[in-house]
Amino acid sequence: xxxxxxxxxxxxxxxxxxxxxxxxxxxxxxxxxxxxxxxxxxxxxxxxxxxxxxxxxxxxxxxxxxxxxxxxxxxxxxxxxxxxxxxxxxxxxxxxxxxxxxxxxxxxxxxxxxxxxxxxxxxxxxxxxxxxxxxxxxxxxxxxxxxxxxxxxxxxxxxxxxxxxxxxxxxxxxxxxxxxxxxxxxxxxxxxxxxxxxxxxxxxxxxxxxxxxxxxxxxxxxxxxxxxxxxxxxxxxxxxxxxxxxxxxxxxxxxxxxxxxxxxxxxxxxxxxxxxxxxxxxxxxxxxxxxxxxxxxxxxxxxxxxxxxxxxxxxxxxxxxxxxxxxxxxxxxxxxxxxxxxxxxxxxxxxxxxxxxxxxxxxxxxxxxxxxxx
Amino acid sequence: xxxxxxxxxxxxxxxxxxxxxxxxxxxxxxxxxxxxxxxxxxxxxxxxxxxxxxxxxxxxxxxxxxxxxxxxxxxxxxxxxxxxxxxxxxxxxxxxxxxxxxxxxxxxxxxxxxxxxxxxxxxxxxxxxxxxxxxxxxxxxxxxxxxxxxxxxxxxxxxxxxxxxxxxxxxxxxxxxxxxxxxxxxxxxxxxxxxxxxxxxxxxxxxxxxxxxxxxxxxxxxxxxxxxxxxxxxxxxxxxxxxxxxxxxxxxxxxxxxxxxxxxxxxxxxxxxxxxxxxxxxxxxxxxxxxxxxxxx
Numbered sequence: 001x002x003x004x005x006x007x008x009x010x011x012x013x014x015x016x017x018x019x020x021x022x023x024x025x026x027x028x029x030x031x032x033x034x035x036x037x038x039x040x041x042x043x044x045x046x047x048x049x050x051x052x053x054x055x056x057x058x059x060x061x062x063x064x065x066x067x068x069x070x071x072x073x074x075x076x077x078x079x080x081x082x083x084x085x086x087x088x089x090x091x092x093x094x095x096x097x098x099x100x101x102x103x104x105x106x107x108x109x110x111x112x113x114x115x116x117x118x119x120x121x122x123x124x125x126x127x128x129x130x131x132x133x134x135x136x137x138x139x140x141x142x143x144x145x146x147x148x149x150x151x152x153x154x155x156x157x158x159x160x161x162x163x164x165x166x167x168x169x170x171x172x173x174x175x176x177x178x179x180x181x182x183x184x185x186x187x188x189x190x191x192x193x194x195x196x197x198x199x200x201x202x203x204x205x206x207x208x209x210x211x212x213x214x215x216x217x218x219x220x221x222x223x224x225x226x227x228x229x230x231x232x233x234x235x236x237x238x239x240x241x242x243x244x245x246x247x248x249x250x251x252x253x254x255x256x257x258x259x260x261x262x263x264x265x266x267x268x269x270x271x272x273x274x275x276x277x278x279x280x281x282x283x284x285x286x287x288x289x290x291x292x293x294x295x296x297x298x299x300x301x302x303x304x305x306x307x308x309x310x311x312x313x314x315x316x317x318x319x320x321x322x323x324x325x326x327x328x329x330x331x332x333x334x335x336x337x338x339x340x341x342x343x344x345x346x347x348x349x350x351x352x353x354x355x356x357x358x359x360x361x362x363x364x365x366x367x368x369x370x371x372x373x374x
Numbered sequence: 375x376x377x378x379x380x381x382x383x384x385x386x387x388x389x390x391x392x393x394x395x396x397x398x399x400x401x402x403x404x405x406x407x408x409x410x411x412x413x414x415x416x417x418x419x420x421x422x423x424x425x426x427x428x429x430x431x432x433x434x435x436x437x438x439x440x441x442x443x444x445x446x447x448x449x450x451x452x453x454x455x456x457x458x459x460x461x462x463x464x465x466x467x468x469x470x471x472x473x474x475x476x477x478x479x480x481x482x483x484x485x486x487x488x489x490x491x492x493x494x495x496x497x498x499x500x501x502x503x504x505x506x507x508x509x510x511x512x513x514x515x516x517x518x519x520x521x522x523x524x525x526x527x528x529x530x531x532x533x534x535x536x537x538x539x540x541x542x543x544x545x546x547x548x549x550x551x552x553x554x555x556x557x558x559x560x561x562x563x564x565x566x567x568x569x570x571x572x573x574x575x576x577x578x579x580x581x582x583x584x585x586x587x588x589x590x591x592x593x594x595x596x597x598x599x600x601x602x603x604x605x606x607x608x609x610x611x612x613x614x615x616x617x618x619x620x621x622x623x624x625x626x627x628x629x630x631x632x633x634x635x636x637x638x639x640x641x642x643x644x645x646x647x648x649x650x651x652x653x654x655x656x657x658x659x660x661x662x663x664x665x666x667x668x669x670x671x
Binding site for chain 2: 154298336
């Protein structure tokens with residue numbers, strides 16, 4: 001039977017198949033994105049919107065002109081960093097969903113540095129360092145619970161996210177509050193802001209901070225002993241232990257590196273996004289930065305370069321989502337629905353195989369129906 | 375001193391216990407069979423909305439059914455991906471949670487009330503008058519279900535099959551058990567209970583849906599499962615403990631003297647969760663193949 005099959009499959013299709021599996025990671029990401037957008041369209045139809053109009057608006061808003069590209073990139077900046085947080089821990093064999101809370105803490109630290117008076121440039125750097133340290137400190141809690149007590153990091157990081165959320169609410173309302181305007185924190189002074197990169201857009205020099213961090217992480221993971229140990233621990237923990245790698249140390253490294261990235265993400269949001277340069281009450285600009293980063297990490301296949309591309313895609317979804325809300329009337333939340341479906345699809349390892357099975361069962365169903373009707 | 379606050383605390387604790395206990399007991403069934411569902415948070419969230427819509431369309435019972443149905447449907451998707459398609463359980467769960475957050479926020483906007491939807495009074499489940507105040511009948515459901523599940527897991531053949539699928543899927547497969555089907559059914563059942571918990575929150579407890587109504591309860595339920603060591607009776611106790619600290623937070627917030635800022639009071643259930651899980655680990659043993667897809671060699 002199998003012999004029969006191989007002989008009937010044309011040579012050309014076999015070749016295509018091989019190319020597909022060779023390109024698997026990128027193709028699968030594209031497939032997942034397509035599935036997400038299609039299911040999003042179906043839901044829009046069900047709820048009575050025009051998906052065609054909505055996606056046209058989204059595309060126009062995200063990549064239609066230079067302003068769109070700049071907005072997409074600006075939205076992508078924190079996502080690059082939170083995606084790296086998630087990816088580093090995936091590489092080390094852990095599921096760290098704590099970037100969300102670490103972003104809050106980074107943003108709080110960055111705003112707190114706004115009280116200092118320092119020369120321009122130096123002030124910015126001090127702010128970034130404080131934010132990164134704050135993010136890393138917030139990542140230590142789950143790391144220590146995991147290392148000393150074996151507490152599953154999925155549970156602990158979520159709990160730390162909620163604690164960070166209420167801590168930030170408190171800091172915004174009582175500690176860092178703007179004495180003139182109670183609904184926001186003080187604004188970060190000009191000396192600690194990222195200069196705007198393209199005038200008239202949200203895109204600031206913070207993008208270089210994010211890209212630099214991605215390069216550093218790439219270098220650490222693939223060109224240092226620590227990075228090798230992190231990746232080895234993730235691929236095969238028991239073999240790594242046997243090879244003399246101290247798995248506890250590498251786990252801690254992964255958490256702390258991730259925390260530095262998430263803290264930096266918080267800093268880029270408050271120091272690099274005109275016009276307020278402050279945390280607004282209810283922190284709408286910070287919410288979901290960490291969770292969206294996980295989707296970016298998966299679509300970017302947990303690789304720094306993939307993450308840069310995926311961040312531009314998800315940044316585009318958010319930036320274009322605003323245009324979609326404005327011109328097609330579809331709520332921005334639709335973007336998160338699409339995101340969820342993309343992540344769900346990314347969870348399937350042999351996505352292409354599943355598609356093929358589904359297609360062949362569809363073909364079989366069709367041929368049965370055709371035979372019936374004939 | 376007025377001691378009536380004690381009955382208040384007990385009453386609120388019992389109400390807060392229900393979703394956590396139901397979700398945790400359902401997850402115990404799923405984890406016994408070997409699937410680890412971190413999408414419970416999203417299931418609670420969506421079924422809270424589904425429950426509210428169902429109840430407004432056809433009364434409270436339809437609401438509960440709608441919640442259970444939605445919970446079953448999402449868990450079915452989760453378990454198909456993680457059994458037949460060998461998916462990654464963590465990533466699938468994260469996807470469900472992201473989807474649910476967007477879907478419910480979107481749905482609330484579509485209902486014309488961004489962020490908040492109040493359930494009409496006639497659609498809510500009526501409370502029963504008792505010596506300690508009015509209680510939701512769902513509390514009694516949450517008190518009984520753990521005992522039924524405990525009996526099911528410990529005393530029935532089906533319970534044994536679940537355990538085999540989680541502990542040693544190869545042996546179970548050789549013995550003629552369809553491991554993937556068992557896991558799928560167990561996880562879907564877990565989704566039904568989580569969906570019931572979600573629907574309870576909107577139509578029996580709060581009487582409203584908000585876009586973050588679940589507020590981490592799915593994960594607190596996961597913590598309860600860790601605390602319980604897969605024993606449904608301990609999950610009932612754990613659910614009550616977490617319910618108690620939630621009610622304590624609610625109570626402290628209503629004190630006229632405001633001894634602690636409300637933001638710190640709100641942290642209490644999450645901090646307690648961390649402490650309880652950290653304390654529980656070590657004495658607890660989980661199924662050997664928990665969280666790994668079963669692949670026939």
